[in-house]
Amino acid sequence: MIQPVSDLPLWAAMVVAAFLIFGSALALIGAIGFLRLPTFYERLHAPTLGTSWGVGGIMLASMVYFSVSSSRPVLHEILIGLFVTVTTPITFMLLARAALHRDRAESNGNVPEKHQHDLEDVEAIQGNAEEN
């Protein structure tokens, strides 16, 4: 049975509030950074505030709140944090590689060139094609 919010003991309310404010502040700062940072690669860093300890803080707040108010350990929020952490790198790499490809193709910005052996491969393939 879940108690109403007003019946929550003071210490629990303070812990929950602290984690909630911490997590949501990080998510907000991440969003501000996403708006203000100048280049694409720098903007890539800002949302990770929300996906790491932003999610973490809100997750911990939720775990404490529901564990105290239903007086049994509620732990399934860990799964949200776990899956967010495991899946964000996929999106990030996809975005980053798309940006790298665009910047190299249009040669704008000081993006590091593709490794030398890739160019050698292309030359080798072209060489073979000419021989045939």
Added chain:
Amino acid sequence: MMLPYPILAVCLLLMWLMLNGFSWGQLVLGALVALFASWALASLRPDKPKLRKWWLIPKLVTVVFVDILRSNLAVATLILKGKRRPHTSGFLLLPLEIENKTALALLAIILTSTPGSAWLEYDSRDRTVLLHVLDLIDEEQWIATIKHRYEALLLEIFA
């Protein structure tokens, strides 16, 4: 074989019980789900990761947790200070020793979750990874930190 991936099966069962609450009926149902999911994965024949020193995993998790928290605070102050504090972001080519796919995936998760660094591109032939670092003051120091704090541990954990 009954259980091709015992660790995965146990994790799936735990996840099922966390989501549905513990009861004997859910235990049986979760065990069935874990069993069929393991068979489904086995038919894809992925490389089975070999753990060598699994007892180092809690150490890695602790180190990463603290580092992510510190990096969160560092990037947050960097964003809030904005233009008043000029920062130097830049690309960084990091040579890697680990080749194990699971260890590489873990390193990618660690570096992506740390707000100050982003994993851009891995080259399996050169065994280098291109990173973007938000506050790149000392390149050598960054490389040394990643190699000592994470890569050394990952190399020990995965055979």
